[in-house]
Amino acid sequence: xxxxxxxxxxxxxxxxxxxxxxxxxxxxxxxxxxxxxxxxxxxxxxxxxxxxxxxxxxxxxxxxxxxxxxxxxxxxxxxxxxxxxxxxxxxxxxxxxxxxxxxxxxxxxxxxxxxxxxxxxxxxxxxxxxxxxxxxxxxxxxxxxxxxxxxxxxxxxxxxxxxxxxxxxxxxxxxxxxxxxxxxxxxxxxxxxxxxxxxxxxxxxxxxxxxxxxxxxxxxxxxxxxxxxxxxxxxxxxxxxxxxxxxxxxxxxxxxxxxxxxxxxxxxxxxxxxxxxxxxxxxxxxxxxxxxxx
Numbered sequence: 001x002x003x004x005x006x007x008x009x010x011x012x013x014x015x016x017x018x019x020x021x022x023x024x025x026x027x028x029x030x031x032x033x034x035x036x037x038x039x040x041x042x043x044x045x046x047x048x049x050x051x052x053x054x055x056x057x058x059x060x061x062x063x064x065x066x067x068x069x070x071x072x073x074x075x076x077x078x079x080x081x082x083x084x085x086x087x088x089x090x091x092x093x094x095x096x097x098x099x100x101x102x103x104x105x106x107x108x109x110x111x112x113x114x115x116x117x118x119x120x121x122x123x124x125x126x127x128x129x130x131x132x133x134x135x136x137x138x139x140x141x142x143x144x145x146x147x148x149x150x151x152x153x154x155x156x157x158x159x160x161x162x163x164x165x166x167x168x169x170x171x172x173x174x175x176x177x178x179x180x181x182x183x184x185x186x187x188x189x190x191x192x193x194x195x196x197x198x199x200x201x202x203x204x205x206x207x208x209x210x211x212x213x214x215x216x217x218x219x220x221x222x223x224x225x226x227x228x229x230x231x232x233x234x235x236x237x238x239x240x241x242x243x244x245x246x247x248x249x250x251x252x253x254x255x256x257x258x259x260x261x262x263x264x265x266x267x268x269x270x271x272x273x274x275x276x277x278x279x280x281x282x283x284x285x286x287x288x289x290x291x292x293x294x
Contacts, residue, residue, distance in 0.1 A: 006278045009270055010240065013195040021084060021201050028201030031086050032117050032208060040088035042112050045095075052098045052108075059134075061127060062112040066101040073107045074294040076139035078132050080124075080157075082148025082175075082272060084202075085209040086116045093147070096275045096285060100145065103289035107139050113153070120211030121156065121220045128157045132168070143170040143292050147272045148243075149209075151176025155222040158230055167231040172288055174236045175272045178223040178246040180206035181215045186245035193240045196271045202242075223250055227257040234262050234291055236284055238269030 004012070013019070021031045044054055044064060052066040067073055079097045081089040089112065101108040111131050113124045128144075135142040146154030151173040158171045182199045191198060210220045218225035223246055233254065237247040247263060254261035264287075266273055266280055274284035 010195045018196050022198040025200045025204045028204035042088045048098050052101050064110040066108040068102045075106050075141040076135035077108045077143050079110050080146035080150035080153045082150040085149045104292040116208040124153045125156045125219045129160050145172040147174035156219045159218050159225050162229045170232050172234045174274050180221045184245045187242045190242050194242045197242045227259050230259045232260040236264045236274050238266045238273045241271040
């Protein structure tokens with residue numbers, strides 16, 4: 001895979017207009033309409049099967065299972081992809097999932113959960129919690145990983161499982177969306193540096209994603225939850241990301257609740273930097289895989 005210099009990432013994102021879904025409310029509404037009319041494909045790239053065995057089942061969503069070809073796996077990981085609750089999993093995320101399977105020597109389950117306008121936060125949390133329970137029954141010790149919107153779902157799911165008496169051995173959050181009210185006063189300070197996300201479209205997508213729940217419900221905005229009883233959390237965040245201020249709030253609240261949360265902040269890095277094809281992203285991916293190895 002081609003490695004992109006870290007300094008070029010913001011330039012490329014701005015040239016691609018990567019923030020067009022988020023920078024205006026109309027941009028978000030257009031993206032929702034596009035996805036309603038023309039759902040995206042979601043299957044893994046063909047070359048992925050060189051390093052992992054891939055199976056798919058429907059329960060009721062498509063759930064892909066990635067198992068390393070070269071070693072006997074131990075335990076499981078459920079990986080919840082991001083995409084602003086409206087975009088499907090893409091090649092970079094599939095490659096990340098395969099790398100986790102190989103380097104963590106584990107079985108990675110990837111749910112294709114229903115997106116806006118067809119899915120809601122409650123649907124996603126219920127389905128991912130069911131998948132984690134299934135992974136525990138099949139593979140044993142199971143961790144959760146999620147990036148961006150998937151980070152919100154992962155943490156909300158970890159909270160729901162905690163309420164059932166299941167404390168996960170590790171939850172890895174990559175640039176997670178934590179507060180869908182978008183009310184942190186530091187967001188406008190970070191916003192000019194972020195080439196990817198923005199509040200106006202985020203507000204529209206949050207309204208669609210919450211369904212009938214309050215924006216402050218833990219299934220929507222896990223930052224407002226009582227965090228006590230959660231297992232260890234690793235949180236990766238870049239400083240050029242409007243979600244970075246809420247990452248620090250979560251770290252503070254986790255400390256107050258007695259939760260083991262390690263925040264790994266990368267200065268100058270953008271949203272979901274650990275899954276990007278950069279040297280900084282590569283180092284983060286290796287670290288994540290090592291933290292998940294049984």
